[in-house]
Every structure is written in C-alpha cells, then in structure tokens.
Amino acid sequence: MLPESGMKGSTLRLFRVTKIMLLSVRGFVDDLCLLRSSALTLYSLLSIVPVFALLFGVAKGFGFEQMLKERILEQMQQQDTVALQLLNFAENMLASTKGGVVAGIGVVVLFWTVIKVIGNIEESFNAIWRIKHSRPLSRKLSDYLALMFLAPILLIISSSITVFLKTQITWLMTMIRLPETGVWVVLKMLGLSPLVIMSALFTFLFVFIPNHKINLKAAGVAGVVTGILYQTLQWAYLSLQIGASSYNAIYGSFAALPLFIISLQMGWMIVLFGCEMCFYLQNYASYRNHKKFSELSFLLQKTIALQAMRLLALRFINKKPPLTTADIARELAVPIACVQPVITRLRQSQLIVEVKTDEGEGARFQPALDTGQLSVALVIKALERQGQNDLPETSGIESSLQIVEKIEAEIDAAYGRHLICDQIGE
Template sequence: MKESIDKNGKKRNNDRGFWQVWSIKVHRMIRFVTNDMWRLTDEDVSGPRWVTINAMKSVFLSVRYFDQNDLATKASALTYRTVISIVPMLAVLIGIAKGFGLQQYVRDWLKEYLPSHQAEFDQAFGYVENYLMQVQGGLFVGVGLIVLLYTVFALIADVEDTFVSIWQTQKRRPWKRRIIDYTGAFFLMPVFMIASSGLTLMMTTVQGTYFSEYIFFGPILSLILNLVPYVTIVLLFTGMYMALPTVRVHFLPAFIAGTLSGIVFQIFQALYMSGILWISKYNAIYGSFAVVPLLLLWIQLSWTIILFGAQLSFSIQNVRKFAFEKDTSKVSRRYMDFITIVVASLIVKRFVSDERKPRTIDSLAMESKAPIRLVADAVHRLQSVGVVMEVNYAPDTKIEYFSPAMDPDKLTVGLVLDKIDRCGSESFKVDRAAQFFSQWKLTEATRSGHFLPPADTLLRDL
C-alpha cells in the first residue's frame, strides 16, 4: 500500500485517494450518460462533440429499446417462420429466375454468399425442384399455389410488422400494397444477385488478365474483390432498413445501421465458416443431425443482427426526440395543456394561411422549440379528441402531415381543453348524484371557464 506524508506530517493513503478519484469519475460518467447528455440539444454542442454525443445517445437507445421491445424473442419467432418458409421462398425466387433462364445464377449467388450452408442449400434446391415440377404438373395449381405464396408473404409481413413496432408507429401497409411491393421485390432480387455476381466475375477477370503484370494494381484489385461481399450486404441491409418501415427513413441512418450490421453479419459469417463457433461441439453431440441446431443458431443470430440494426437506424434518426427525456416523462398537466394549445394553434394557423403544405411533427417542434416528444404527444392527444387529423400530402406518403379536423372558426382554446378534459370513459359506479355530489360539482366548477372570455379565443387568432 502506497503512503505519503501530508503538510501536517501525517501519513496519507494514496491508494484510497486513487480509488476515490476513479469512483467520482465513474459516477460522473454514469450521471452524464443517464441524465446530463439528454439535456444537451443541437444548439448547445456542435462539431465532433455533437457527433460523439449523438452516437452515444443512439447506442444507449438501441440497447435499451432492444431489451424493452423484446427483439430477441421476436428474432426467435422470425427464426421459426424462416425455417417454415425457406423452401417456399426459394421456390418463388428460383421460379421467377427460371422464367428468365437465370436460375443457375441465383443458385451460384446463394452458395457464394452463404458458403457455410452448401449441404443445406443442395437439399433445399432438391425440394424446390420438386415444388416447381409439381406446380408445372398441375398438382399445386389453385389452393396449393396460394398456400405457397401465403407462406412467403406471411414471413415478409411478419418482418414488416416487427419493423413497425421498432419504429413505434401505428401505420401499416394495406394488403394490396404489400402484395405489389413484395412481388416487385421478388422480381428485383434475381437482378440484384446477378449484378453482384457479374461484378465479382468482372473484377476477377480484370485482375487475372489486364492487370496481372502490374504489381501495384494486383493488391488493390484483390482488396476490392474481398470488399464486394461486404458492399453487397451493406447495400442489401440499407435498402431493407429504408423500404420495410411504413414511415420515411432517411438514407444516412439506414446506411450507418446497414454498414454496421452488414459488417457484423459478414464477420459472423466468416467465424461460422471457419468452424470457430459451435461446429465441433455440436457435431460431437448431435452427429449428422448437427446441421439442424447449427442452422437454427445461424438464422437466430442473423435475425438478431438485422433487428438490432433496425433499432439502431430508428435511434439515429429519432435521437432528437429523446432530448429532456426524463423531464418530458414528468411534465406537469398544466404545461402539457399549454404545449397542446401551442401545437393546435400552429396547425390551425398554417391551415388558414396561404401556405398549402400542412404541418409535420418536426416542423411544429422546430417552430415552438419544444421537445419533439412533447409535440408528438400533443398531436396524438389532439388526434384522439378529433381536433386534428392526419392528411396525405403528395408525393411522400410516408411523412405524417396534420390539419384541423374541425372548422377553424369554431376551434377555441376552451373547446380544445374541454374536449381533452372529457376524453375517455366516465361510466363507473361512483355515486355522483348523491354521496359524492359536492365533489363532482366542484370539479365541474373548475372547468366552467372553458367557454368564457378569454378562453373563447379562436386558435387562428393567437
């Protein structure tokens, strides 16, 4: 134990001082991560510090909501659905590719990008051929074909519903739109696979012919070839994170999440292929049956990576919504009513002005300078009482726009507060007519000013 002498000649324990200093630093760090950094806005920080703080917030939110949304359990559910849908999905994909004479390219692409599952793919392709032969022979025409397509579409619908829950929205695509989108995706997948394989083949040919004599270009082309699988999977993940949610996802959050998830997915693939993870252990336990738990583990972890990436893209895009999070969760009723009136007046004033574009939650938060989460809660309150409604504004239907749901000449401050006050059920057995008559009347009396000046001021006049 280290000791030193202080000014008074007494021995001082340096180890205790060292641990006290680090304890204080750790407590400060915990307080900053859990409280202080959520009170910092874009106006308070800028530059590299702004990037660092937003990155910390995004990771913190992703981990927290991954647990709160129970995404590990949802990954397990999607694993089950995937196992059920593997053969039907391959049948639809290869059937479409076969119509263009491209089925071999699709097979080669799948084997190239998932080389650790050669045996499973060979077996699955055998089942697929049987499916397609029976369809051509008429055995699956009608009900069988409908069941086949339903199995495939149900998997994608489950994935979309999971993304909807991650993005905390109630919007869902109608089935007609889903069928059109999913069918288009299946037609585009073979094109994507062939383009990726063609790019790899072209780079290999160029490396082996035109630049084989140049020492400088060889390593560069080799590096590019090694990066092609990473670029392909990053683009695939980015497209998925942008297309599947029913709200508008900006490119940058989707790209960052797609890049991180894609790289982790490829690293996991490399570890899986090299036999570092589980293979020797499960072969010893299960023997030739080991392919089943290995496949399940691979699908489970793949979905876990994908869903965490989706949660990360949500966190990056919506990190501003969680400013003053602890304060917004404890906001007073009076202040919430105030924010609601501010939001309602901004929506109404935009509607009666010459500007045609309706309000969005982001524009309301920017103009009012209120925390965006409070603004979103206020909009939802106004929607629930029928004061405002969501409207479509072409060309982007994924952004939520809001306009008044009532005549602006009738929307007063008191009317809005009265509607909010009365929202919900009052049909309970509490005796308001006799036993608790005084309490009920006094409660009503506190609301009697809703329709008297100045509460009768129109929102458009504020």
C-alpha cells in the same frame, strides 16, 4: 443546457456516435426486438422453402437457374448442408406446381407465403419507425412481387461482377501496370466484396421495407454497420461449426439445423438493431432527449396542446398541407418526445383527425371540428374529459366534483369565445 452545447469537432462527433449507439440499444429493448427477431425466425423457417422456390421459378424463366443455385451455395457456404436440403425442397415444391387445379392453388399459396413473410418484416420495421399503417394490399402485391422478381437478377449480377474481378484481376493489373503496393490494395479491396454486397443489401432493405420516406445517408451508415456485424456473425458461425463435433454426437445428421436456427435468430437481431440505428440516425435531433421529456405534467401537456391546435387550425384555414408529429415539434421548437403524447391525447379527445397520405412520410393531422367553434375552453375541456367520466356512485366525491365543475364553468366563461386561432394570451 444540453451536453452537446459545449462540444465541438471530433468530441461532438464521438459523443453523437456514442449517443446513437446507446439510443439504438435502448430502442432495441423498448421495441421488443428480441421477441420480434424470434417471430421473424419462425416465419423465415416456415417460408424459406416457398421463397427459394419462387426465386428459382423466376431464375428458370430467365435461364440462369443453375447460376443462382451456385451463388446461393456460395453465399451460404457456412451452412452448406442446410443449403443443399433447402434447394432440394425448393425444387420439389416448384415441380409440384406444374399443371392442374391443385398446382394452381399451390402457386397462389406460394405467392401468398412470400407476401406474408415480407409483410411481417415490414411490420417489424414499421414498429421501430413508429408507423401505424402498413402498405395497402395493392402496393404490397406490386412492391413485394417486384422485389422477388428483381432479387435473383441482382444477386446474379453482384456475384458475377465479383467473380469476374477475382478471375481477371491479374490480367487487369498487368494491363494498367500497377505497382506491388497497388496490387496488394486491390486484392484486399476484393476481399471486402462480400461486406460491400451485404452492406448494400441492408441499405436497400432499410430504405425499401418501411412504409416511410427514409434518408439514404442514414440507411447507408446503418447498412454498413449492419453488414460488418453480419459478417462478424458469419465468421463466428464458421468458427463454432468447426468446433461443434459434440453436436454431431447429439443430433446426428441434423447437427447443422440447431446452428442454422441460432445463426438465423442472431441475423434477425442484427437486422433489427440496424433498423433501430437507421431510425435514430435520421431522427437524432428529435429523440436525443426522448426519455428526459417522456412524462410531462398535465399543465405542460395542455400548453403544448393549445399551441399545436392553433398551429393546425391556422394551416387548415390557410389551406396548407396538414402536419406530421415531427413537423409540429419542429414548428413549435419543442422536443418530439413532448409532442407525441399530446398528439395522442388530442386524437383520443376527437379534437384532431389523421389524414392519410400516399407519400410514406407518416401520419398527418388536421382539426376534427369547425375552426370557428374551436375555443380555448373547448380544447381544455375536451382534454380534461378524455376518458371515463361517469361513476356508478359519486356521493363520496360530490363536494370536490362541484368545485371542479365551478372551475370549468369559470374557464368557459373567460375563454369560451376566445377562438384557438386567435393569439393565445390576447
């Protein structure tokens, strides 16, 4: 019996919140998120100047380059020294891409760098979501470049709204005649505007980046938690910077650089943890007992494999859409942790094939063989023979091998004509 079965109300909600947090922490470790955050930190350092240059190029085309610069400095006020250097490098890079063949190559490299860095972020998110295929190149070009063109505009709009409200709040409160308590509440809410903006940004990333259909509610909750953690990191960074006079003695004018790299690494760790949380919020029912069923006996694997093959074969015969692993688990009323290794084994045994779809809902599967030839014996034989079957010298196991082959022959005689589509057990 599951621990949740006897719980109700707030106790159940508290248990689920705790369980999701623990699953997220475990997923963070199992998915090597610490290593992935280090890789993303390196990619970010190598590509941050081209990304800024492209943002400024877009902003310049719309005539708000200076406004974007002010907003970036405002968002990076804890790293103002590094921000000024980055902006200077970005302007120099943008200036070098004007005119000539060399400049044309520079523009191509600029766009390729931006696509590459977002692609690396997508790969990390896809790994967390157990997605094996990234967007095709055509979609990467359209989606990523659209993101880069919209990013500066959205940044300006969100920051401008906040600035407008902060500057006009007194006039607005006078017009609507708010009491002192109301004024205090409004001012406190405005103070939370950076948190709201960051939470919205993370929610958007959790929905947009993975090559998968993401539940908006799960992304929203994960976005808010990630936003709170990120704002806490910014506060800690500011506190550390104030007391980091020893860094000035060691690094001199480069004192801001090691702190910036540390904050960047921590930032990616928080983002990947938020992605883990989003995954488990959306897939809690499937993964809540993942570890408990992670190593099934071969007997149970064969049992689930037969049922899964029958389900897929019947859907194929009835011309219904192929199913994902999660769909199969739901149809069989079996935890997805039990189904995943079975589906992997069926693929390796060449009993099922993956069907590619453009819906971003994960891999779907259908039978790889004629359903009129898919017998129970064939499925069991294929599963048992998956892998290496030949040894250079078998004299030491010859007697046991003959027994196994006799058992296999008896299964074939009993179930060789029993098609998988028939009711198993008839």
